[in-house]
Amino acid sequence: MGFVPAIVVGSDTPRKQKSETSGISKKRAINRIKQGPRQKVGDVEDLLTYLYQKDKRNKWVTDEKEISRFQHTLLEWYKKNRRQLPWRQTLMEGQPNPYHIWVSETMLQQTRVTNVIGYYKKWLQTFPDIPSLAASSLERVNEIWAGLGYYRRAKLLHEGAQTIMSRFDGKVPEDIKVLQSIPGIGPYTSAAIASIAFNKPYAVCDGNVFRVLSRLFSIDLDISSTDNQSLFRSLAQFLMFKEMAADYNQAMMELGATVCTPKSFDCNHCPVQRWCNSFQIANEHQVPLSDIVCQFPVKSSRVKQNEEELLVYLIKFANHFLMLKNISRNLLGNLWHFPYVIWKRNGNTMTEEEKIQHECCLVGVLHSCGYPLNDTNGLPKLLHESAIPIGQVEHLFTHIKQIIHVKFVCVSSETKLVIESSSRRIGGVGPNDDSIEYRWLTEEQMEKSAISRQMMKVMELYQKQKKQKVIHSFFC
Ligand code: SF4
The missing domain is CATH 1.10.340.30 (Hypothetical protein; domain 2)
Structure with a gap:
């Protein structure tokens, strides 16, 4: 290996200009060392010079045998x-x-x-x-x-x-x-x-x-x-x-x-x-x-992390849970998830109007399963009065920290809901007129389905609370 092979910064490919043992390149690098580092470290020659000037202990990097x-x-x-x-x-x-x-x-x-x-x-x-x-x-x-x-x-x-x-x-x-x-x-x-x-x-x-x-x-x-x-x-x-x-x-x-x-x-x-x-x-x-x-590597500007608070509804009917798949692009990609609303983002709480818009998505899905909507207060009552808070979980993406509040909703067995074995898709629901696919899955079926990690955490919380009898069979 030569002293300073010329390398295109940011490229994987060595430049073809000089042989790796080029004396000119070596001389140029030594001259550079004598001149001292440039204000801006621009390429690998600059970097080697910078390392050498900064600390003579780094000199070995200029010695082929030592390398x-x-x-x-x-x-x-x-x-x-x-x-x-x-x-x-x-x-x-x-x-x-x-x-x-x-x-x-x-x-x-x-x-x-x-x-x-x-x-x-x-x-x-x-x-x-x-x-x-x-x-x-x-x-x-x-x-x-x-x-x-x-x-x-x-x-x-x-x-x-x-x-x-x-x-x-x-x-x-x-x-x-x-x-x-x-x-x-x-x-x-x-x-x-x-x-x-x-x-x-x-x-x-x-x-x-x-x-x-x-x-x-x-x-x-x-x-x-x-x-x-x-x-x-x-x-x-x-x-x-x-x-x-x-x-x-x-x-x-x-x-x-x-x-x-x-x-x-x-x-x-x-x-x-x-x-x-x-x-x-x-x-x-x-x-x-x-x-x-511990001073190295130097990383000054850590990526700013956003924080979201989600309200996730575990809606259970006859041993099945309602799962959705949002066809539009979002963090959950093409995966099944429980119905949720993001009600706080970086400290800003969702307005009442936005919340209702999100709930409309659930109204559409439940209506499609046969949930009676003749009583206009039916769904809000189901979500707000019958929902039992069972705890919260946290999930970290690279840029987003999610705090997920989980509510458990048991739909009465007297309700005439239709549970189909395959998924169904409905369009024009939710705040963005999204297309939503939905399915009712048992816990066993969930294990074999593509479910996001944070929703698995929600399910684990449910199972833990059920075991500890926080959720009683009385509820569902
Ligand atoms: S473990 Fe890392 S810091 Fe410690 S001697 Fe090796 S290279 Fe240096």
Whole structure:
């Protein structure tokens, strides 16, 4: 590896201008170091200069042999310490399956490894290959994904599989740019598939890698900025061992996931501690490691989180619960949910008029099931007077915190409601004249249906309260 290979910032592809061992590039970088950092860190050369000027301990990044030692130490550690994860099975067998890598990388976005393992196994049992996924219905895909959250990922995997069938004869392409033309495969996932499945020399930069790099070099650049993220990617690309891209990328991510973790980092057992600036600073100044290590990565502007309060109605009739599916786009995507109204958003309470509009949606659905509406007060009475508050649950999306107040409504067995075995769709209901699909499901049927995670939490609350006899059989 040369001193400073020119890298296009924000791109996965190394520039072709100079050879990697170009002396001109090296001289230019040394001159840059003498001049001091520019006010704005613009590309990877700037970044290396910046790192060197900031702290001479970072000098090793300008030494080809030292970089090689770093890479080999990391790879050795990874070989001995990698976790036996199900998506690594085909890699260990020497026949990497790009479909497996694609599914696991998609599931692992925003989700913990421990949560993903069970879903990954179930997914592969149901959709063992791309043709089976492409041929499935979206409903079935959502059922298998149900509970994992961020349902758009499942929909995009499904669309991606159909694209691979129609355009690439069922084979995952190796080229990173071609990969990025497939729905749901962006720069991160394409680099992961290309490097891990096909050993192509593209660095993969997830949150773990950002953290490791920022601590290794004590980089105090804010990773909330997309420009700085590009620089981190360029640095990751610069440091990577191109001949063993698959293992190297996984080793970096594994280090961040198991040793250089956000809070319980284990510097004393870290294979790369002798190259770690944060570790050395703490030792030299004899300060607790956490005083230094916890400063990285720098993330100034955390994403502002909105807060919503929902009122969810568990409407039960003859052992069935009323479930809806909003055909319009919303956070719950194409999933079944209990009827709900968002009655507060960021502290602003819904007006009485808006509330009535939302309830009209329920009126439409219940009327369609045969609920008598000759008494105009019938539905509000059912919702307001017969509804028993049974508690609340919380659910977090990336940008939204939901507080869900749950009310249980038991429809009297004397009411003549029609429960059909399949779903029905009605249009022109609710505040936006939405199309609503509805179904009555038993608890057993719910377990096999595509239901959002927060609605599962609502059901778990109901079951807990029933067990503790907060909800008596008297009520329903
Ligand atoms: S020595 Fe500590 S801070 Fe540095 S990379 Fe290792 S675990 Fe992270």
